[in-house]
Amino acid sequence: MQDNTLADFAQKHHIENLTLPSLLALSAGHNGYSLTKAKRLLKFQRRINAELLNHRIITHNPYTAWFEQGDQSLTQIKAFIIQFSVFSNQFLIAQLNKMIHAETLESMRASKEILANEIGVRFKPTAPTNGGDALGSTEGSIEGGIFHFGAGHFEWLYHIAKKLDLSFADIGQPKHGTPSTLFFCNELIRLYGGDDYQISQAASYAVENWAAAGFWGQLIKGFRRFNEINGADLPLGFFVWHDQLESQHAAHTQEELEELYFTLELDEDEFIRHGNQMLDGVAAFWDGLDAQRRELAAVH
Numbered sequence: 001m002q003d004n005t006l007a008d009f010a011q012k013h014h015i016e017n018l019t020l021p022s023l024l025a026l027s028a029g030h031n032g033y034s035l036t037k038a039k040r041l042l043k044f045q046r047r048i049n050a051e052l053l054n055h056r057i058i059t060h061n062p063y064t065a066w067f068e069q070g071d072q073s074l075t076q077i078k079a080f081i082i083q084f085s086v087f088s089n090q091f092l093i094a095q096l097n098k099m100i101h102a103e104t105l106e107s108m109r110a111s112k113e114i115l116a117n118e119i120g121v122r123f124k125p126t127a128p129t130n131g132g133d134a135l136g137s138t139e140g141s142i143e144g145g146i147f148h149f150g151a152g153h154f155e156w157l158y159h160i161a162k163k164l165d166l167s168f169a170d171i172g173q174p175k176h177g178t179p180s181t182l183f184f185c186n187e188l189i190r191l192y193g194g195d196d197y198q199i200s201q202a203a204s205y206a207v208e209n210w211a212a213a214g215f216w217g218q219l220i221k222g223f224r225r226f227n228e229i230n231g232a233d234l235p236l237g238f239f240v241w242h243d244q245l246e247s248q249h250a251a252h253t254q255e256e257l258e259e260l261y262f263t264l265e266l267d268e269d270e271f272i273r274h275g276n277q278m279l280d281g282v283a284a285f286w287d288g289l290d291a292q293r294r295e296l297a298a299v300h
Contacts, residue, residue: 017042019251022258032262041261044268048257052275057283058210063290064218070225076293077226077234078164083181083289085157085171090185092118097193098200116142120152138245156238163234180288187281191274198267199274201260206275208246208253210282216243 009027010016015038018026022041025033067080095115102108117123122136124145136151149155154172161171174182191203220239227234260266 013038015039015042017045019255019258021255022262025262030262037262041258044261044266047268047272048275051272052206052279053209055206055210055276055279055283057279057286058213061215061218061286063286063293064215064222066290066293067222068218068225070222070229072222072226072293073296074164074230075296078166079292079296080289081157081161081164081166082171082176083178083285083292085154085161086174086177086181087185087285088154088157089172090174090177090182091188094185094188094193097189097195098204101193101195101197101200103197113142116145118153120149120155121145121147122151136241138241153238156235156241159235160238163232178288178292180284180291184281184285184288187278187284191278191281198260198264198271201256202271202274203278205253205257205271206278207282208249210279211242211246212249212253216246 006020006023006027007016010018010023013035015023015026015035018038018041022033022038026035026038072080092115095111095118099108099111099115102111121142122145123138123140123142158168158171161168170176174185177185188203188207191199192207194200194203216239220236220243223234223236223239226232
């Protein structure tokens with residue numbers, strides 16, 4: 001169907017806010033796709049916008065708002081890298097579980113794609129990112145990609161840690177995590193990586209919308225200002241790469257939600273409830289960092 005014809009179809013049936021894949025499936029009469037369900041989905045989306053995407057950690061994160069100013073002490077920067085490295089490593093467990101609990105080959109491969117890239121398989125084709133670090137492309141697939149130890153995301157964080165005189169043994173392990181960081185990681189494993197597909201998808205939707213809400217950009221600004229003020233040269237490739245990646249993910253996340261809604265009998269209340277539980281876990285992580293940076297400021 002031509003784009004203008006598809007637009008006419010959407011306008012005629014008052015479903016303009018659906019993504020292109022959904023409109024194509026509806027116009028082609030795919031199994032499970034009906035105009036009645038499309039109207040229900042749009043109503044559900046309004047609920048999601050009001051009851052999930054308005055979560056405080058998406059709309060305003062006090063820690064990243066502070067971090068963006070670039071007034072961190074060296075001790076506060078070190079504390080942040082340590083906690084973020086614990087989260088980064090524990091995310092691998094959540095992602096592995098998400099892959100194991102997938103209900104289709106396609107969703108298993110989608111989860112495997114993320115996991116393999118995290119541990120060092122670059123997307124193909126690869127290309128240098130901003131900042132001079134050849135971290136690889138944020139687009140493409142791991143299919144045919146090449147594994148590099150140095151392309152593992154944790155090793156990018158280790159590059160920063162070394163500049164801060166932190167050793168490999170000082171970062172990444174759960175024993176270095178604060179209670180709030182470990183709570184977040186456990187919620188990721190329980191919800192995002194859980195064996196209930198609908199709960200996992202709700203958590204995934206929540207996590208992706210949090211990740212696309214702009215906090216990566218705030219961290220980058222803060223690091224750049226810290227580098228300028230202190231004459232430091234902390235490598236920012238890890239954060240720049242993820243910022244570029246998440247800007248592409250938002251649309252895909254919405255497409256996945258719509259496919260889920262049309263192909264399953266989704267429990268709307270439970271989707272919103274579990275999505276908020278996941279965001280509460282995210283908030284615990286940042287709240288813990290905010291409390292920690294205040295304690296460190298009081299000590300120094």
